Amino acid sequence: MQQTLRSDIGNDGRPGDGESQLRSKPVQSVILIALLALAAVLSLRGNRPPDPLGHDAPTAVFSAARARDVLARILGDGRPHPTGSAANAAVRDRVVAEFDRLGLDAEVQRRFVCGASVCATIDNIVARLPGADGTQATGRNAVLLSAHYDSVAAGAGASDDGAGVATLIEVARALQAGPALPRDVWLLANDGEELGLLGAEAFVREPEFANVGSVVNLEARGTTGASLLIETQPGNAAVVDAVDRALDRPGGTSLDYEIYKTLPNDTDFTVYRREGRSGVNFAWAQGAARYHTPLDDLAHLDPGSLQHHGDNMLAMVRELATAPAPLQRPHDAIFFSLFGRELVSWPAPWNPALLLLGLAAWTLLVVRLVRSGQTRLLSLLGASVAAVAALVLLALLGWAMHALLGALGATPAAWTAQASSLVATFVLLAVAVFAGLARPMSRWFGAPALAAAALVPFALIAIAAVLAMPGASHSGLLPLIAGGLAGHLWPRRPALWAGIAAIVAAMLWFPYVMDSYSAIGHPGLSATSVLMGLVLLPLLLALSDLGRGATAVAVAALVGTVLFAALAVMRPAFDADVPRPLNLVYAGVGDDARVFANTSGPLPEEFLLDAGFAATTESMLPWSPRTRHPGRSGPPLAPPVIEVLGDTVRDGRRRLQLRLRSSRGATEGELILPESVDLASVRVQGEALATSRHSRSGPWRSITVVGLPTEGVLVEFEVDPAEAITLYGVDASPGIPESLVDVVQARDAIAVPIHGGDITMSWTRLEIAPAE
Template sequence: MTEKLFDVPRRVPAAVTALLVLVAVVVLTALANSTMQPLPASAPAGEFSAGRAMRHLERFATEPRPIGSPAGARARDYLVKELRAAGLDVRVQRAVGANPSTGLASFGQVHNIVATRPGGDPTGTVVIAAHYDSAAMGPGASDDAAAVAAMLETVRALGDAELRNDLVFLMTDGEEDGVLGAEAFVREHPLGRAGGVLLNWEARGVSGPSLMFETSRDNAGLVETFADAVPHPRGDSMMVELYRLLPNNTDFTPMTEAGFSGMNFAYIQDSSRYHTADDSLAFLNRGSLQHHGTNMLALARVLGGADLPALAAGHDVTYFRIFGFLITYPNALVWPLAGLAVAAVAALALLARRRGLASLPRTAVGALSGVVPVALSAVLAQGLWEVLVAVRSDYYGMGGLLHRPEAFRAAVAVLVALAVLGWYLALRRRVGPAALAIGALAWPALVGAVCAQIAPGASFMFALPALAAALGGLGALLLRGAVWRVASITAGAVVAAALLPALALTAFDGMGLALGGVSAVTLALFGLTALPLVELWLPEPGARLGRPVAVGVPAAAAGLAVALAAGGLAVDDFDVANPRRTHLAYVMDAETRVAGWVSGDLDPPAWTRRYVSGRDTAFLPPGYARGELWTGRAPAVDARGPRVTVLSRDGDTYRLKVVAGKGARSITLRTERPITEAGAGVAGARPVTVPVTGTRAKTWPGEVRFRGLPESGAEITLRVPGAEAGFRLTAISETDGLSSVPGFAPRPPGLIPATREDGGIVAITRTYRI
């Protein structure tokens, strides 16, 4: 297409100029999506200050705070004291939270902090929420203490200014174990059942801008408020649609299911620290804290004074940032824009046919074959991940969220370029550059149309680049003069350059290299929109490509990808600042006193191999082993372990009394038969019952967990179909830390606990015939 389309005597200057324009757009887009500069503690009283918020974090976010832990209680006492000192009405809700999932029912005794700031003439309630518990592996400075500290600083910055609406500052407990606190809040607390507008704050990394990544349905009024109120809005409706399709959840999920409308915020960069000991104050990006808090304070003021019922809308909006501006439009325009993109690509194909540049059959070949580079890009990216795991097995336990992934991300980009260029060069002479370039645009246009049907807020990400590229091609066919033609094609690729690489980077941040195929597909679609500019670098379309081009370019790309991967392995080696992870736990059968170490590592490091040396799991208690484990024998400890007593039985329903034992924070029950219903209750709290579907494993498929178990224990109800004659049950009490085991030596520098939930605990078991 471009040989006849562009009458450019000197191709290289045009190609270089176009390339520099696209690179500049990608770089400027990345810079525009940066976070904020933190304000010091000396900032004006009415502004949010990360420096002031840090003072709170230093008081309660320096140690792990899992549900039911002494550290969690200390953090709760501090937060309650600070909120009361600020003049808020503070209550602590004690309840049992519940969360069913496949083959599993999770329960926990939660202590939610509910602080109320009454409004002068309320039209409703604004709930600002974050969780104060952390994962057991680390202090959770980002997840989610940063948001909790931001709430305290927001309360201070609001001062005595009168707001129209009631503000509720909700600090939930037990989020890490299945959003238990939020579930109990909406099920039992009057404010949870009343509904309102929810602003929830999270983190899946330790840095990056605060992204508004999820909304409730019919979000038009909320998004417009967000766009107008927040000084540095980040996020887009693509994230909203993606998160709605994923199984992940936060406190936002049970609260919106209960009737709240709202917005969910998080920062997600440097996610290798997520749920580890490195989610600490040392690694917390102060700019991310500032961005969280600035947004929180702005929305508290605006929504605190708004007519909340007026925000209700009957539709969603599409929203995204481009060239530093937040664009919003109603989803009623999604199908017209997607249809316009398809129509523009079709018009380009017809005009190219009329000009004799590409026949419709050849364009169809270009469109149908365009699936090859897209699919190949995904395969190559996932293949790269498999190679990296094979070379460095520790990556498997990191889920693709690596410390220094930049070289590997660049390798994915090069592999995508290899797939796109390889396809283009292989078919260019036979099919023609115009047919390939126009046919390729069918793919982003098609994806945009599919998204318009199933995920409307994501359609813009593909429909707009296809529309812009097609319009750029039409302009190049209609304009006179090589300069204007090159400018038109370049301008058409700019929208894709501003949107698709940024999406690929966000996918890398959020999902890591383990799902690098997602980013690769996105980059491949970007490459398809830029094919006319690629043509500027190539010889005449009718000429055979010389060996330097036909073989040298793909070979060079492949070699560069290999070099980047090798360089990435060299750069991303583990050290004290970027530690390796290892899983280790201690398990003992309280009856037999047989004890052992277990590790789920693929290849345990030297420190872990001091405790595990083989694969023998026969000595482990019934129902304990899940998956492939390394094991080693260990000395017994002085622990009585859990106790289970049958209180009553009604057919296949059993009511049990369970006690974890001294010092244990939690208990897990595993059954040799599937369970279909489970309930739990503790003294002074309402019991709760949930259905359970599916199974957890081929053997011992039923499981119930109770986190934050009080010393007096809990009543657990199990429905076990077909178990009228009884069944076996293994109870596992869980105590944090391994220092009580004789012979245990602390991990050396550069080694931290893995994120696997059963790591770093002393597990004492008893097996019963119920």
């Protein structure tokens, strides 16, 4: 009798045709699932670059084809060109020639400068597009366009950051083709970014920088992807408004900025922001497996990404050069891109009110549900605990799957060639778990309680974000508010209002579901499952209303999880487009020098055998606990020389003056100092180290000089007079001895160098007794 009565009650709580209502539930579920899928797909539009424009694009418009021609001329033979190398000098001259083609007088500013831990002589290239009145602006009115032209030693730097330099030059040409902007535009192709933002550190000391009010900086962490707004500055509300006015395809969110602030990564914009300048920092981040490798070349550069960079920079410089200056307000903005078309934003001070709205809407909804007899508080409490527990379960399963794939050899490096299979595995794992839980949880707690409980994790995220990470607040606030308000409109249709919250969550979260792996590699795969679970949690009722269809979805997703996991294990982890990273280091002192395989992942046994490396690892550097695979010996290495030139005690501090030089003509020198040394006291050739937003941990501090003079480099620092200290002097040079060419050839058959590439290094140890 009770079952019959329930079947005659419609979704709105009124008597009706039970059979009709039962039929309508799956229809509603299919519609909600389809809308969620549509929102998820559309949310990825913001991560897709536009189609590139050709040579026939209007002259005042940015053209990726024209910019690519510029980049091809700049890169020349495509050799890596790290700061201080002959190849970098050639690239510098070709950049100057590009400015000459535009009729711009480019100045090369050669400076010796120190970053947070590296010092070098750099060559910045500076040019100016004068404002409409033809006179040089003063008082922080000018706009700075910035990109760096140096590369790492392992790659040609076509994307990082040759594309930025080529974009800057093509933007300058487009600006010349239109009417002059009201304010000056400074063009900076800087050097030494890869060493520690040295070009930016040098430029902020130049008199031209005093005239700069806002900055547009371009970067890349890969070879493809949308040009996203990854960084602004405190008080960014006015800048976000400018971005909204200027860009046709805005990408990036305030959550991206919050994430960026927590990462141990900096760009030149970090320096400009530190100096109080406002502006925008754009970067793309797909294709990270090719980042800082030989595959960062012209062939792998996505022309759509180049077009997006150019569209963003050109639109922003036109906006910033005409907007009231400075573009700074006392508060930040919360912002996100709506399907890559519109930038939605609100002032961060609104967050508490929005949180109050969301929590009030949810609380009042719960009160209505309880008073109407649709649920009980005990059921709601149980459902809330179960919802959070389901996410915890999913996190544990994701961790277990990640560990299993690692044990089976599917993740030997941060990024591998089975990216699509890996991401699909963890997405489908979330679908399998939540589709499997949908019907049991609905039966255990009832539809209204489960729908209200599905909003609890978003409420917790919103509270935490508003209190500790305001830029992330929209990711919790909007699903909470959407679900709560929809619940008041349709209180007796819990599947509907919970589904609306899921659709909003998909719109906000799905790009992170798909990009967690791209952002940080395989450690992000567990997050892929959890984030997908967050999207699916409010959809549990819609899945439950599919009846046996929910079980079919769970089984199909589980089968898909297993199949994609098997594909990830069976497919080769590396291929021509996603190479294995591996550097060779020839290291030691005197006759005790050997080649080492320097990699973070396992190496094929056949390579170790053929190249003469041991299967086990051992310590390579006396100050580092990290181990590498040792190989065979080679020519002896003369150690560097450390001379103590001064040793004085004053005001309770001991100041040491040392000279480090290479006895074998190495191009790089390094002092490894104990952690007790105050880095603020360090002077290299009289230059202080720059400040850094990142704290250093560990027992040692490294001070590096690139372009080590023949006569050596003078380093001064202070220590406690009562302390005995041990330090190391190191010299390094690119490549390894020619006698080990067969080892290089064996490596090149299976892997590529990365970041700093292959090096030869030697060291000496110096112990200094306490002052008498």
